Amino acid sequence: MKTTAVIMAGGKGERFWPKSRSSFPKQFLSLTTDGKTMLQHTVERLLPVVDLGDVYIVTNQDYVEIVKEQMPELPPENILAEPMARNTAPCIGLAAAVIQSKYEDAVMLVLPSDHLIKYTEMYVDTLRQAIDLAQEGENLVTLGITPTYPETGYGYINFVRDEANKQRGIYKVNRFVEKPDIDTAKEYLSSGQYLWNSGMFIWKLSTILEKFRQFMPDTYAGLVRIRDAVGQKNFDLVLKTCFAGFQSESIDYGILEKAENIYTIPGTFGWDDVGSWLSLERINRTNEFGNMVQGDVVTIKTKNTTIVGGSKLIAAVGLEDMVIVDTEDALLVCAKDAAQDIKKVIENLKICNRNELI
Secondary structure, three states, X not given: OOEEEEEEOOOOOHHXXXXXXXXXXXHHOOOOOOOOOHHHHHHHOOOOOOOHHHEEEEEEHHHHHHHHHHOOOOOHHHEEEEOOOOOHHHHHHHHHHHHHOOOOOOEEEEEEOOOEEOOXXXXXXXXXXXXXXXXXXXXXXXXXXXOOOOOOXXXXXXXXXXXXXXXXXXXXXXXXXXXXXXXXXXHHHHHOOEEEEEEEEEEEHHHHHHHHHHHOHHHHHHHHHHHHHOOOOOHHHHHHHHHHHOOOOOHHHHHHOOOOOEEEEEEOOOEEOOOOXXXXXXXXXXXXXXXXXXXXXXXXXXXXXXEEOOOOOEEEEOOEOEEEEEOXXXXXXXXXXXXXXXXXXXXXXXXXXXXXXX
């Protein structure tokens, strides 16, 4: 069966302000020393299992030209522009509808565009295992990440042993749970029965569209209209009309929390969701003082600090556990333990009508 991939690239990456802006968000930035953007990395590591012509990128209509620039070899018709944000269920449904207009059925990988993977070969092997499982029946497969600490910023997957697959390292999903508080996260970690929810899914087109029909029938009706309009002159109008009527819903809440036959494969391939500036010290090399520096930077008596320079020299003296990010029009100075509050800067800028900085 043909294998396709859908990459969701419509987010705004607000916790990476001031580098990430609404006009040029995180997934289009290069955060590693090789100069490749996160989107380019996401596509590149898929190529052992998916032909480039079967990769689809769903993004905001404002980002279509950026995607074309960063992925010039991707067929233009494989860039799907959402008329408006409607969360992950309509995003995934749109891609499924378009792909089904080309293939009667196919395996569909669903992947975020802003994650990094350290061990690509192990990742590819896990994908192949998930592809096989998805083809065996009406199975919905998710890649879970073996947790290493009590993270409160991720959703979790509660899994149980599946006797039919116990020799294959495949587990049955018991339930999905929302982001926990710290005490609950510690309980999850100590129980050994929870994985981080990576947001990576594998299923057949026929399987996921049937789930839309069962659990999101109004959305499914719109997806059928979109599928039938692919290649027609009225496609853009049909897409905009149907999308405006879709309920904003996550795939987790809209389908996965209600469906059966959901499996998870634990991943140990060096996954990082690169959720904030703190991620840079995990994905890049730090010096002997624990500092991660990029650009023209001088540090004196400074430890465990992330500094991303711009066009000017940055001199850091006597700092510890800080994040400093310089751009042409904004400078971020933040304590590491407050990195999750960077989004509040954007909220403040919106209140003050400083839209040019958002």
